[in-house]
Amino acid sequence: MSKPLLSMEDVTVEFNSHDGLLDAFSDEDPVRAVDDVSLDIEENDVVALIGESGCGKSTLGKTAIGAQRPTSGSVSYRGQDIWDAREGRGEVRVPFEEIRRSLQIIHQDPGSALNPNQRVLTSLMLPLKRWQPELSYEERQERILTLLEHVGMSPAEDFVNRYPHQLSGGEQQRVVLVRSLLVNPDVILADEAISALDVSLRVEMMDIMLELQSVFDTSYLFISHDLSNARYIAQQADGRIAVMYLGRIVEAGPVDEILENPQHPYTKVLKWATPELYEDVEADIPIREIDVPDPTDPPSGCRFHTRCPKARAACRESHPESYGVGPDHDSHCFRSDETHDYWESEPLHD
Ligand code: SF4
Incomplete structure (x- = not known):
């Protein structure tokens, strides 16, 4: 059997309740934000992770993309333990830089994810320069303009010259989505990525994400506290829903199974x-x-x-x-x- 794209096995994440970091010298009992969770994400998959606020879903999401170290358990990308790759332990088959490029994140607040002093074009050029240095300036610009048009930011020549404060929240989130897709990731963690948008824009944003999924062959780990949004994106993608409660996944399965049964x-x-x-x-x-x-x-x-x-x-x-x-x-x-x-x-x- 082929290995899952991303695999979490028996993952536990503990924090010190006082400062959010597990301190080995602290007498405080640690808080288990994630407790013994296993979850796989396949190629072209959409997994909607749902649960009340504070249930550990964001911590689990960050752990999935290597942004949070698990206290125990393992997280693997294409069979490569992410933390072994990061720390150069054992035989590293997938370099950590490759893992980093492949696992991207979109946050709830796009405003904080964009540099307020950079025009859209500069923000979008930087990841392309880093990950595809072989592209000429004109090729990078062409790719950025095409993608911006694709997400409905037209004319793109106008939008690339704006600063983040000159964009609406929905436009900022589209720029963040474009920025993560420009590096051809395998998985995007969308952490409450549409929660801050007006209700009328949420479906539109999810449709854009789904359309681009088929163009880029990307998988989404879509985190939400709202079952109707989770249902929408998972149903459109024929994906799965995982339900989390106080640090544990309590039910997971194909979206229609979870909703109907x-x-x-x-x-x-x-x-x-x-x-x-x-x-x-x-x-x-x-x-x-x-x-x-x-x-x-x-x-x-x-x-x-x-x-x-x-x-x-x-x-x-x-x-x-x-x-x-x-x-x-x-x-x-x-x-x-x-x-x-x-x-x-x-x-x-x-
Ligand atoms: S019935 Fe099921 S969900 Fe309810 S407390 Fe018992 S094990 Fe938990």
């Missing part, structure tokens, strides 16, 4: 909270507590048990493993195992 009680909550999907869900409010538990002191066992209306005593004891519940569809809930002790244990809540 959600197995994990938390996925049902997200569906219930999404107006256009609400009709399909059971009528009772599928959650007990609205407040997310303190991530510095997460619940034992299944971390969702304090909020889950289906929780039983067994849920406090151990973390559910991954159960296959359909084609490429996994859920981490004891209810997916008909023989589990869960069924014999006492309900936790009335």
Whole structure:
């Protein structure tokens, strides 16, 4: 079997709760922002990672592209451990510079990603100069103008001479997208990349991302707290959704499977909270507590048990493993195992 493009295996990321960095000399208990997560991204894939704010999805995304070191577990690009490549450990088959070029990021705030003192043309020339120095100035300029036209910034000759503050938020985000695509990446981490845009522009931006995906053969790890956006991009791309809760992926699978046949009680909550999907869900409010538990002191066992209306005593004891519940569809809930002790244990809540 060929290796996945990007593979995270048993990844855990811990921080010191005080300053965000894990300090080996600190007495504080570390916060597990990501806890034992495995996730693959294939060629031309779209994986929408969804969950409440603070659930660890941005940390997981940064870990996937090598911007955050995992405390344990491994992250590999085309079979090459990213951190081994970065630190020159063992036999390095894919140089770290190649990995860096291949894994790009688009942030939520495009304004902070662009140098306010640089015109658009300069911002876009720099990555091309770095990664494709063989191109002449005219070839670089031609490529930039073509791509800007492609994302609807027309006439491109006008836009390249502007500074970031002379662009709207949507235009800034398009420039950032163009900048990441200019270096022909294999994966783009889109971290809440459309959340700051007006609702009317979000679909347009996702359509542009999808169109360019087919041109550049790029995969997206699309992070969002909004299931309707995650659904849109994953459905258009025939991709997957992974649902994250308090540092763990609790359900993952093909988008239609997740939406039409959600197995994990938390996925049902997200569906219930999404107006256009609400009709399909059971009528009772599928959650007990609205407040997310303190991530510095997460619940034992299944971390969702304090909020889950289906929780039983067994849920406090151990973390559910991954159960296959359909084609490429996994859920981490004891209810997916008909023989589990869960069924014999006492309900936790009335
Ligand atoms: S394992 Fe228990 S608490 Fe966790 S989601 Fe399933 S039923 Fe709810």
